[in-house]
Amino acid sequence: MDLNGLSADQAPPISSPARLFLTAPIFGVIAGILIFLSDAGALKSRFSLESIAITHTITIGFLGFVMLGALTQMLPVLAGVSVKRVGIIAKISYIFLLFGTLFMIFGLLQNISNIILISSLFLSGGFLVMIVPMLVSLKSVASATASTRAITTSLIFAFMVIFIGAYLLSGYGIHKLSSMHLLFANIHSVWAVFGFAGVLIIGVSFHVLPMFYVAPKFKPFYMRRVVGFISAGLLLWLILNMFLDLYSIVAKIWIAALFLAFSVAVFLKLNARRRPISDITIWYWKSATLFMAFGSFSWIIDDYFNGEYAVIVSVLIGGGFLLSIMIGMLYKIVPFLVWFHLNAKGYMSIPTMNEMIDKKLTRIQFVLFVLSLAGFVFSFFISFLLPIFAALFIVSMLILEYNIVSPILIYIKILKTKPDFDMSLFLMSTEGKD
């Protein structure tokens, strides 16, 4: 068995996840500005270049960055494995992803071939540099758990989503969309949302909910089987889409039902939790489950309207479910990382996790975020409202950025002072190397 995960030597340096986490809300702000400046009519179609650019500002710039950051941090703990040279790998990946996302947004909005093609290369490179070593290290897990299986499955879906995404983006780059473009675009988006992000969230929640909130555990049968059921549903959906499109709704209902069941289970478990606290992370988890419930229904119903309401489905599932959980996680993980790394460096007089972020501001941020999402749904029908809710979304992302920068500033400030203990006396280093 690899015991590396037990050693803080193998823990990633704080900079690896932190730079990804701190950049994510900035992409949220960029997405908000793009929505604010966009023609509401163009956003009603998911295939307009504007829609694609805005969607990926959120899915890659926010969700992708947070998921990769969280994975670097969670793999040693959840799976007991560490990615070799994670510091340098995370840095390279970050640079590629940052420029890849910016080039993609700019290239699509300005319709500049070369920039789009470069972004396609940068993005696939940025993701693969991280995902491949993670998959390799997951191979060495001695006793696989439901969570490690879910993470592996999620990364395999990510791997395929990246290749399909690069292919689709290149199509826009060379101004030539193949006859399979629509099919591939559907596979790309559905596998990314449910296969990559959805399965990852489910796998992590198996541990997070019982542990951090002392909520009832998931049933062993559910933990063993649900990821397999979802994967089977996603594969069935692919096959039906390709050969028997008329029946693809069956697979869609199958996938939606599994995520609906997950949402209901999470909601009930949180209500039955033993910890009395009701912090912002609980609010985010609960709102995510509600958005997912509405989202899964609307995804099915949308099928009868030929995808006319796909934008609403994206707001509910992508924004309401995925973004909510990621933001909630940021509020938990960033202050803890700061506390953990300072403590490991010998600093004992550190503010507590609760003191690092202004609680009032987290609540304001949450309300603005939920309002903006609800507003985006309304704006689909009443276009002139869109800039108002885009502005709310921008403000919520700016507050989020402030909220998670605050603990990092505390980290930097304390680091300039002398530690209470000289940790170099310990035989084992307690900080990973960059």
Next chain:
Amino acid sequence: MSSIKEYLSADHSRCDELFANMEDAVSKSIDSAEDAYKLFAEATERHFQMEERVMFMEFEQKTGMTQGPTAMMRHEHSQMRNLLKEMGSAIEAKDRDKFFGYSETLMVLMQQHNMKEEQMLYTMAQQHLSAESDRIVEMMECMIAE
């Protein structure tokens, strides 16, 4: 008799329950939360000592790994002991915000620590010490915390 992994993992769950009871007590009234705090603090200290004085020592003897994972776990125990002390001081000072600040930090640290133990160290210990598993569990059960 349960295995080392089962025994210590069950004790983690028991500590989690006591942790939740303690937070519940503080959220109702910090003035009368001292008993719930003591129950949790004592159970946690006893758990640490069962590991440090019994299981870790047996593991180190068997594997020869004294500066490896057990050293790291000991270091995390000392971090958690400090947080426990701060929580006790917060209860004495009737400072709810301080208490929940420390308890939240302890919760995340403790769960990260437990996960590493349950998924790696206990499994490893069970593999190396399977022949002596009953004796070690009995020693831990009989141990009187200092």
